[in-house]
Amino acid sequence: MLEQILRLRKELNEHNYRYYVLNDPLISDYDFDRKMRELQELEAAYPQYDDPNSPSHRVGSDLTGEFATVAHRYPMLSLSNTYSPDEMHEFCDRVAREVGETEYVCELKFDGTAISVTYENGRLVRAVTRGDGTAGDDVTANVRTIRSIPLELRGDDYPSFFEIRGEILMPHASFDRLNAEREEAGEAPFANPRNAAAGTLKQQSSAVVARRGLDNFMYYLVGDDLPYASHWESLQKAKEWGFKISDRMELCRSTECIDDYIRRVDRLRETLPYDTDGVVIKVNEYALQRKLGYTAKSPRWAVAYKFKAEQALTRLNTVDFQVGRTGAVTPVANLDPVQLAGTTVKRASLHNAEQIALLDIRLHDMVYVEKGGEIIPKIVGVELSRRPADSTPFEYITHCPECGTLLVRYEGEAKHYCPNQSHCPPQIVGRIIHFIARRAMDIEGLGEETVALLYEQGLIRNIADLYDLTAGELAPLPRLGEKSAENIVTSIRRSAEVPFPRVLFALGIRFVGETTAKNLAARFGSLDAIAAATREQLLEADEVGEKIADSVIQYLSDEDNLKIIARLRKAGVQFSGGKREGLSDSLGGRTFVISGTFAAHSRDQLKELIELHGGKNLAAVSSNTDFLLAGANMGPAKLAKAQKLGVEIIDEERFLAMIGEGDGAGAASSPEKENNPVQGSLF
């Protein structure tokens, strides 16, 4: 059986490589999924053959745990920046003075977040963020979900131990999708793909990471005694081993050649599916790199050339204030249309009152607009020399432009909010649109325009009113008619079957996105239990912090909201379900690190068991660890660290005894387990 599992893993790794690295798939998604399911089934049946590098783990797990801090074996330095061709030529002149005329590798400067990945005997063992350059976060579980990073290397001529460094990126397509989802869920969108990539890599749940579509490029091989003479050679080798190495790398022997490369990349980068913010120029030969050496912060054999963000100067005519579903007020500038980085810009974000005051932006000013990583262009400055003589400082609004309510500022937030959640029209319409969305109540046939119309005509004032709508009321509306009206009403009725976690998400409680809703439902099982929970108890749910807990409490103490919920209940909407039952509290908050492979359970199963019995999983051994659950082939470093810190080391049998399953009968065949629906659904 092991043979079949290994064969499937190899095959799936190959298909992943062809799809995510080469962009040249050999089989259909359907066939890929079929093979993956086959592997998953075999792995479930033979947990003793579990392997953290199995392609089945690319989907991630909800139990990544906290990140351990790991010291970098080789520091992660940054690059010194140059901003003009002259500055870049100075670098080349210095190199020439010190080591003579030489060859350079020119590369794209990827705008993501840096990662260092360690491979031992061709297998990915660790991935660490840059951190402060000397130590970073161990994000191995998250990085394993990125399909374009090989878990096992191809060929057999790689060094037995090396680190490879590169950039984790979020391609524009993934970024747009993620932000659309976040906005729909009332969560703040990421400002740019770089922040989104960094934020995603630090997600506690690797399952979330797996869904977000991260990608990577590797650009630097590090190790003692690498058997290659140059950077270029190393990266060509790395490409053969299955790493994603940019095809845009070029060799240059003159500053003219480098200038030309920079010019071409500056034109090209608009068309790339990910962000680049410059080029990197590296001395190719390792012998010369060693001669040039390092400063405290950066190598003396490489330099970055940063592109200037494109700017345009135009007139600010008026400012609109948009009120979103959550009541957040966003000032938007209306500009004289101007060409910028390939598109015509007419509107730009002004962010918030503070930003306007800081830049002293005034009506009728000539302002500089810039397209950074952000989707919406922003105003970055004012051309004071062209300010009209009669100009006066901009006065920010004090009242909601939609409903006239006095605006408020919440602690730690730069934006103003309209607190009139129940009666401010764009907030109500926005909430209804959020409620009916596909991933929420999935009510079909009602678009944004129809919802706005129903609101204007006084047919709906809140989400509960939807359930009182009749086909007779809907049919006369423009573009509807009897058939559509019937369908809408049926779809509304059917939404009563939507499971509670999605209902909780649909309510549109601030900061409660899909994942938070699921986590709250898993912990409490019903809206009543959530309402009865104390702030401290709410904080115990996965990924629920103070901001979320306070928002939930506030939502559930609002009379208007409670009335709406009571009406939804009457309409049959689900307000319970989705709870993940705990089995006992026998582990009572004690912390575990799992390492190695086990006879009767996979590591994910053991992690689940730890949680279900009230324990906590940690990703790495530290002074906070109570137990190291040690299996076969565990890493010697982990063992040594545990011994040094006096962490108790236990085996699988001892662990099962701790949770009352250690009867030696083999946990997988215990009859209670088979009858237990919770366990049945988990394993």
Ligand code: IVH
């Ligand atoms: S080489 C010792 N190459 O830029 C040299 N870095 O400011 C290590 N970056 O932290 C870096 N593209 O995150 C290198 N082609 C490239 C790069 C690159 C982007 C990032 C990297 C680094 C930062 C330095």
